[in-house]
Amino acid sequence: MSHRRHLMMLALVAYAGACRPGAHARDEILWDTWGVPHVYGTTDEAVFRGQGWAQMASHGDLILHLYGEARGRAAEYWGEDYLDSDRWVRTMDIPRRGEAWVAAQTPAFQRNLEAFARGMNDYAAAHPDAIADEVKPVLPVTAADVMAHGNRVIHFTFVTNEGVVRQARQALAGGRVALGPTQLERAAEVGSNGWAVAPRRSASGNAMLVANPHLPWGDLFLFWESQLVGPSIDVYGATLVGVPGVAIGFNDHLGWTHTVNTYDGADLFVVSRQGDGYRFGDEVRPFETREEVLRVREADGTTREERMTVRSTAHGPVVAEDGAHAVALRVAGLDRARAVEEWWDMGRAKSLAEFEGALAELQNPMFNVLYAGRDGHILYLFNGLVPRRSSGDVATWRGVVDGSDPTTLWTGYLAYDELPRLEDPADGWLQNANDPPWTSTIPQALDPAAYPAYLAPRGMAFRPQRSALMLLADSSITYDELATYKHSTRMAAADRLLDDLIPVARASGDTDAARAADVLDAWDRTADAASRGGVLFLAWLERFRDEGGGWATPWSADDPVGTPDGLADPDAAVRLLADAARTVEKRYGALDVPWGDVHHARVGEHEVAASGAAGDPGGVFRVAGYREDADGRKWVVGGDSYYALLEFTPDGPRGRVLLAYGNASQPGSPHVGDQLELYGGKRMRTPWRTRADIEAHLESRTDLSSMEDGR
Secondary structure, three states, X not given: OOHHHHHHHHHHHHHHHHHOOOOOOOOEEEEEOOOOEEEEOXXXXXXXXXXXXXXXXXXXXXXXXXXXXXXXXXXXXXXXXXXXXXXXXXXXXXXXXXXHHHHOOOHHHHHHHHHHHHHHHHHHHHOHHXXXXXXXHHOXXXXXXXXXXXXXXXXXXXXXXXXXXXXXXXXXXXXXXXXXXXXXXXXXXXXXXXEEEOHHHEOOOOOEEEEEEEEEOOHHHOEEEEEEEEOOEEEEEEEEOOOOOOOEEEOOOEEEEEEOOOOOOEEEEEEEEEOOEEEEOOEEEEOEEEEEEEEEEOOOOOEEEEEEEEEEOOOOEEEEEOOOEEEEEEEOOOOOOOHHHHHHHHHHOOOHHHHHHHHOOOOOOOOEEEEEEOOOOEEEEOOOOOEOXXXXXXXXXXXXEEOOOHHHOOOOEOOHHHOOEEEOOOOOEEEEOOOOHHHOOOOOOOOHHHOOOOOOOOOOOHHHHHHHHHHHOOOOEOHHHHHHHHOOOEOHHHHHHHHHHHHHHHOOOOHHHHHHHHHHHHOOOEOOOOOEOHHHHHXXXXXXXXXXXXXXXXXXXXXXXXXXXXXXXXXXXXXXXHHHHHHHHHHHOOOOXXXXXHEEEEEOOEEEEOOOEOOOOOOOOOEEEEEEOOOOOEEEEEEEOEEEEEEEEOOEEEEEEEEOOOOOOOOOOOOOOOOHHHHHOOOOEOOOOOHHHHHHOEEEEEEOOOOOOOO
């Protein structure tokens, strides 16, 4: 055990004995009127069991489906459509790793994980009619399922994903390195906003935090909200379905959030095949091999078997090969099994020192951390297991690396004190909107030259610029202003472009362009539901991005929130504006169609007009991603999901939260989509944390003390 962790554990033990924040008489769940479970446990194990029970009550069918996929047996349960998923899961050895990760826990935390799985099984046994028949074959679940699911989500969805298989195959087919998405592009796909405001920037003199993850509204990306109260913990927040604990949350002393960072923790290595082996330096090494048996459920209910041989090099499993070459995938953090315990310890911390004691274990392979606390401190950390590479920059590691050169094989990671970190910056604020660490505060306080060139790229898209500009503009932020900024749909790109576009469009002699310019001139530059002009501007902006001739002044690190700027090719910009105008008018009947006539959100039986847009290219802080129907209507499929605004007052945290799509997906639950009207109205709700407040808003109670093994 590290010295830092030892000190933290001693402090937590003393705190638990002295304060016992969750001391109470029985194991129970109090369900409030928003479907949020407040889990009370007389022991840590009881808290985990209660949370497992509650998760199954809220999302049982989905969780069992996800656990079946993490076993690599989804095709066996549900048919051929899941065969590619099973191949990926088995190639990455996720099921066996789940078992190994359980064995790698401390005995006490292993019992916690087993209790979490037991709680799920107990709920299913007590409520068999609440679980769909098609997912019941996955029961009973085990702690290994819990760990395998976490490994699939974090390492093989966020750190990397099945898209690398396509990239590797393209590299072999083309005979050249095929570039995958940049770190900026990858972060933007599953991104977030986070703010930490210091007392010197806060009107009240209290530190404040904005937690605002943006993820798809379904599948393994769904957040689930709960409060966990036990002998040494009282934490409120959210985790991804199927994962124990609280991953984004707060307690009486502090809060934290995560954003997807511009992190590269997975690399492809190509080696030359030679006989039955592969070239590695001056030697030929044999491939390591193992056999996997996949079972596939046929339409008639019978099952067929499919065998696959998984080859591995010194780098990792082979994901593509031909007669001459093999491409292997290396993923960081597969030897770190205690991410759930790290989150648990973060939730128990009562100071920045204790919080960093948990973080310093580096069990979670990625995600930025933003922290604010009652002690007045704020923190940004480019958290992650950054491979210690021998050379190269970000671009070097984007494609397929020469794996025959032993010097390219990384085996270790940068230490905690080698990661970009900022505590209490002079300007009093920290932000991240999936930009690299260098722009976490402005003026920049982190020098990229002080870190390895491969650690993170340089650049700042419009959403993080909008994030920083709002903070820069307000030297005394009130709590209510925090809510206004959180819900801002102003398009930063419009502020940078319309002063150039409107006059040249009016002077062009093109009638369509001139009419469009009039609409854009009257537009309030937002993506609010009632706003007129945003649909037209975004239609033009997407064309400008793809074929508009670029910017007159490109982005510069010397002016990160003032560039890029200007039109490099005004004639092309006008031509594209006229084209966008004709398209919008034909599809929607008016150039100034209200944003909310086009953009909607629907969850369960609830539907609202939506405010918000994709973070870029427009630069909107309130993110909403859409799927377009054939008739041109667009439906939210991701973006703002769970979010929280927190102020850490001397009397305790003040908060507003929202889980846009509701805290349940289980059919028949009244909480499927019940928060959507708040989402549509840019409103939030109070998180009830005290026993008195919870009792005053009680929907139901589950007494777990009398329920053992499903009875």
